[in-house]
Amino acid sequence: MRRPSDFCFAHFVVMAGLASGSWQVFFRVQRILLLSVIVLLPGTPLQAGDLKLRLIDSSGGQAQHLSSETVREIFFMRLSSWPDGSSIHVFVLPDNHPLHIRFAKEFLGVYPFQLRSAWDRLVYSGTGVAPTTVESVEDMVKRVESTPGGVGYAGE
Amino acid sequence: MKSLNTMVSLRYTAYKATVAVLSLLGPVNAPALEWRNGDWQVHGFLSQGFTYTDHNQVFGTSEDGSLDFREMGLNGSVKLLPNLLISAQGLYRDAGASDDMGTRLDFAQVDYSSPLLDSTLVLGVRGGRVKVPFGLYNDTRDVLSTRPSVLLPQSIYFDTLALRQAMISADGGVMYSRYTYGEHRFGLELMTAEPRDGTGGATVFLTGIPGAQGELGGRPMFIGRAAYEWMGGRGRLMFSIVDLDRDFRSASTVAPSGNIKVQYPLFSAQYNAEHWSLTGEYGWIDSQRKGFMPVTLKNTSENFYLQGEYRFTQAISGVLRYDVFHVDRNDRDGKSLSRMTGLPRHQFYARDLTTGVRWEFAHNFLLAADYHYINGTAWLNTTDNPDLLSGVGDSDWNLFTTMLSFRF
Structure with a gap:
């Protein structure tokens, strides 16, 4: 069911980057976010062998x-x-x-x-x-x- | 040096006592005290604190190390019907000159609620001696395990000042409602009660007359608290307000009678992640005293803190907080109040930087310690610190406090 995730808070970092007008920061944060999605998603345990x-x-x-x-x-x-x-x-x-x-x-x-x-x-x-x-x-x-x-x- | 020695020896005694208590209770995992499948329950808590300050006194003679901080409670609740709950708690508390009331009845109430609309809406009433619903921590503030640190942020939850007693519990009734809609939860509590401002020195505090003889009366106080919770409490927003309007009937010919009006709004916010929580509360106390002086005295304070907690493991967590109290928000450095009263400026503000740890070292046992660096003396108790009345007192001081607690 629902899984606690702090992911939504990452947007604040993006917004902070935008606000400061530093596009470099924005793109860097964006890249880290994308990367972490790619890295984290397959790692999210699906508990195939775990108890339901x-x-x-x-x-x-x-x-x-x-x-x-x-x-x-x-x-x-x-x-x-x-x-x-x-x-x-x-x-x-x-x-x-x-x-x-x-x-x-x-x-x-x-x-x-x-x-x-x-x-x-x-x-x-x-x-x-x-x-x-x-x-x-x-x-x-x-x-x-x-x-x-x-x-x-x-x-x- | 002498005080340091006393402190070390006191701490050693406390340590020995702890070891003794622990070896008695040992690894016994006592079952909860409950009967009839949990419909009858008994709970309690037992906490002993130690306070050390380098200047100024908090909870007894803390400059020599004080053990005058003790909180014990025992409560019982009985579910007579599925939605009818009766509960009562006795409390013993000692906190130097800040609390010398000893044993008292903390709450004794009947609570009835009714679920409606497919259980998404609950309406309820509670009556008797009820806890005052105010802010994030007021309802259970005497229980260490429900506090983020040994001492709560003093700008909002005064523990040394005599206003405390009137904020803990009162005789009256509460109407409440809770509504759940998906990930959103709304709560509303409205209370009207006779404040317990005749106890714990609250009369002196509210009137501002030293040694005031007489009685407070008038209309009951109104308290409201509205809460919004997102995702089961991941995010929490709250607004609380206390509205007090009391008449003071002086029993002495020297002191005049008068009227006191107090409004205390408080905004609270909290975000809870798996390993950390971020909490902040901001409020102000609007007060108006009429009849005690030729002019009506009006004042608005400023009270706020920002606090971060980090859970290193399930048993160990740390806290960092900055807590600010300005007696007059239009005079944050106390300059004009100092000129008016002749007292030093530091008596009109207190800025407290706190860091603390909590360790649940065994089931139901908690050890907490915090260190405070404080600039200002605004929330110090003048009975523990009589020098403050004559304008003496140190503006910059350090406070170390630790508490050992058992609950069930």
């Missing part, structure tokens, strides 16, 4: 039909009930777990530190609860399946 990430939930698939922004709101702990009014229970792996990092980046389009800081702000201002942390993918699958309204992620 998927959302899991206790009802066996209602989360799959949610829009990506709704999924993001759920994992940021800013949405507490499913469309049918029942409670959402969010499960996550530890912040430094490779699958959690991938889920944050590839599924939610954010970095793990952003999730952590959002959860901290909720917990210590009393305006929300933290997600339940499980230690392994097996635990994740078990807990999500056995908890009504549970939602989490796994690799397959």
Whole structure:
């Protein structure tokens, strides 16, 4: 899905080059940008051999039909009930777990530190609860399946 | 030299205490305190700071090295219904003469929200003792892990001045809404509350009368915060405003009664990349004091900082910041205020260049340290620094502060 990229910010450098009227800088930056696209693109991991990430939930698939922004709101702990009014229970792996990092980046389009800081702000201002942390993918699958309204992620 | 020795020995004691605490808690990865699949949760934090300054005092007698900086909190939240949350937090805080209130009720609130329009819109209300929604850091500013450095930028988040208490939490209600549209997210919070300006020396600070005896009353304060987030918080823009209009009824025959009006608008911006964040906030405090002097006193300050953070690893990050406070934005070098009051110019500005590191050395443990080079004394506490009242005080000074924190 979405992949965090700082690429758009490169335009500021181009614009700065233009503004200063230095065409030499502009062309040099342009060349570096083009080169980096060529160099970076094939290097972008397509994870052919990696696990494919998927959302899991206790009802066996209602989360799959949610829009990506709704999924993001759920994992940021800013949405507490499913469309049918029942409670959402969010499960996550530890912040430094490779699958959690991938889920944050590839599924939610954010970095793990952003999730952590959002959860901290909720917990210590009393305006929300933290997600339940499980230690392994097996635990994740078990807990999500056995908890009504549970939602989490796994690799397959 | 003596103070350096004290500092070294204090640091050694702190180090020994840290080692002792760590060996007790050791590698135990304590599970979160939660029940009923996370519907009932208990969280807390425990932080101990150390402050050293070469001139001027911050949080106790910091010129000799001060351990008078402690923050502890314990909170519980219960989700009674899917969209009904009850939560409360007790807070103990000690920060030299800047905070001697000890234990207090930080928040105790009921929150109800309702998702609408396919869950893209959430409307909610919150009531009780609620945290003041202001800027990027105010809501959880007593928790080290939510701060970029040991000390927040003092131009905006005063920790030494008595205005602090009125900014932390208040008794009233908040209406809020959140709307998500693709990569765009909008939030709005509107609060009306009775400010806690009778506590923590806020009365003296607001009226400007030393040792003011009396009560502040009048209409409740209004606070608003509008936020825009792009790509789940990659980019964040915020506008917050506090509007305060209080009447002071003097209880003494010497000091007059009067009225204080304060408006504090604040603009905030943040960009979060994978390894770095860039943050800036700019605001001003517009104040008007009537009745205390033959003339109405009007003043507009200027408060801003620019801050860069870099995450070297997941556990270690660094921060660099330039933070500026001008008491009067039309008198940035304090020249005319100095002429008017007879006090040195450096009491009307403070420019703070800060560099700091944060190290999450074990799960839920954080060690942070920052070094500040400060020009000006505008945000220093006069109880910790009585010399300032008689015009003494050093305009250029250095501050080193470190804090060890555990949270769960």
